[in-house]
Amino acid sequence: MSELTIRITGTVGDGVISAGDIFTLSAARTGRFVTTYRSFPAEIRGGGNSIFQFRMSSKRVLTAADKCDILMSFDEQSLSENISYLKNGGILVYDIDTIETVPSGNFITYGVPLKTIAEKEASLRARNIVGLGFLAGLVPQLKMQEQLKDDIHKKFLKKGENVISINKKALDAGYDYALHIERKDTLSMLEIVSTGKKLIMSGNEAIALGSLVAGCRFYSGYPITPATEIMEWLAKELPKFNGNVLQCEDEIAAVTAAIGASYSGVKAMTATSGPGLSLMAEAIGLASMAEIPLVIVDVQRGGPSTGLATKPEQSDLNIAIYGTHGDTPKIVIAPINVEDCFRQTLNAFNFAEKYQVPVILLSDAALGQKRECIDEIKLEEIQVYNRAKYDASKDDKQFSRYVINESGVSPMSVPGDKGGAYTATGLEHTEDAGPSHSAEMHTKMTEKRFRKLETAVHEFKAAKKYGVEGAKIGIISWGSTSGAVIEAIEMAKEAGYMVEALYPRTIYPIPDEWINDFLKDKELLLIVEGNYSAQFANTLVYKCTCMNREIKIYQYRKYDGEPFKSNKIFEKIQEIVQEQVHKYTLKETELSQGLKEFSL
């Protein structure tokens, strides 16, 4: 097998994430595919474990793997909590200076005096880099050492020459130590070929980059874990394109400032997490009613309320689709991996401009943080769409901003356009934007606003299939479950079960044609999602008329704040196949109260 998975653990402050980041970048820069998983507590110091797992391969990898080949731990508690992630026959590397009790099991153990080496050769604070060097020294044939030193140089550039040289010394010291120990493993046989230059970025960076490429030149936001990196990246880059980033006093100011900018003709975005999206609900309704393009990113985290700030979950789907009062047309999109974060952000802006609606993009804490390799981006192939503009030279009669037409999309004027003046409003209004509460007007305008969505779902590729075409067993899921599900399908294929998965990227409006087409040859359906209340399943069953057939629906819902694991999904597939096929009855499944009532 030409891949390697390493898990590094320690307490907050041990430099786990820092070390993992450096190794990840070096692996990508030496031409390998990498994907990562990062976990840390919300607090900056004071206990709690940091975990970094990365997987490098000569093929594209979809998840950071369930178990690791090498576990490196800096402290006893994180070691005992993570030992179960080490594969049988794997390697445990631990700091023999700070860890007394070491579990025993089917793995090879290397106790390394990381603390002593650090203090002697470099500095105590560089202990994590000593560990990094040791790991590189276990696989010298992968030729990581020079690239690692180069990336250390880049990472610590701002801290000065002294810090850079200390860390380089630490790396070399760890590397040399590894070359001189007695080896009981076979890692020196491992070969991971380089497959050419890659771009590597995190989900959050991909979204930020996507917005820049899509033409966003205004960002307003309020810091919130785990979305803050999006604002930080744009704060650095947007001004170079004469764009503006405003840190606002709260999420309500953030979203309303973005609405003002978009009303004014500049593409605008804000990013937040669950608590912020709740605050933005009213303003999203304003954008919908006044028909103003807007992109809102929700990097979902454990909820409800303050919840688990650094843990992933998929429990904001309800609020994204239904969270605004009134009949509020909007579009909800969910990317499935880091590359998709880039692509779907482009789509989000294009949808927003074309249909003059708010578009909510759902990511999550794990997807936002993980780094993945993506193919080179060809800018010339990217299509950017701009809103239908009011043509000042054409009409000499009074401009009607909200003219009711077949598509529902009315050309938009912006301040500065001669003859295009109107007052945008959250009130129901006439075609020329005057306040109105007449029965006829409210009916016609509501239909007009929703008519815009009817074309949206057909015009773009709303969903994609994976796995075995025409299989009898189907999985429908969304967002970052994709890596684990696709890997599980591979495992299932090897075990003899044919499974096909469908991943809608546009979750709302529900792409019911795509889903019904997918389900037509399916006998079993497994719906996978990361929340307790079956938010996705509820929406699917309610909206997809094809569901009223003899199809057996199962669910795999996970709500523990950890990413999905491919072997668990594979186990679930096995379970549902081996179960006796009863007559289609909802009571047999794990469905929530809502679905039980929806008896077919």
Next chain:
Amino acid sequence: MQRLKEEYKSSRKPKWCDNCGIYNVLDAMAASFAELGLDPDNTVVVSGVGCSSRLPFYTSTYGFHTIHGRALPVSTGIKTANPERTVVTVGGDGDGFSIGGNHFIHTSRRNPNITYIVMDNEIYGFTKGQNSPTSRKDLITKINPYQSVEDRINPVLMALSFNTTFIARTFSDDAEQMKNLITQGILHRGFSFIHILSECTQYNTDTRWENLKKRIRRLPENHDVTNRLDGMKLAFTDEHIYTGLFYKISEPTLQERLQEVYDIALDGKKVGEYSIQDVLKQFE
């Protein structure tokens, strides 16, 4: 170029009560726009929700009737995206000091080049008569039928404490003073706050506006508008209610500081010289 104030009013007829103070404010705004020769297509009037927030519908300029309390952040977005437009924000005392209070503080900190006119009638008129943050302490309403349980705020004093860079107060009866202050506010480099005491003839008839008018005085001739503490002393409204220009200082605007950010970020390059290809290099 001198224009007529009628050019700035739309053909829609306002629906405010007879003798409502807002009519006068709309008129003064139109007169000020005419005096300045503003282009209606380059002007945006932004409001929240309430009686006075209906004002943009009756102007011929661009407008945005937003949501309750959020006119200021929307205005900031509009001005930042398009600094060449003249942006005037309007609203009432509930919109501006209750739900919108927080945004007042932070907009003052940012100092965008926006003029903010608050028509303060010391009541929530649109929802038919509830106490507002500026209501008299002894005001009885249907929500406070026995007694009011809260103190009242002093908007001019608040603005002085946030260091809002232009602070003025006037009364909706004084057409000339209103027009002059609005003109000065629009010309001011930065965030201009104009507090206009305005009569509600429908729900706040108890306020004995005649008595209030008797307490109005022009600010002393020798008042130093750059002296914040002096301004604060004069802002207390126990005996006299002073009108005129309380405070005016010159500070960089949000727009100016954002422009500086571009220059710092580009570090010598011109804006077209930095491309997205350059951005992609950091991910290699």
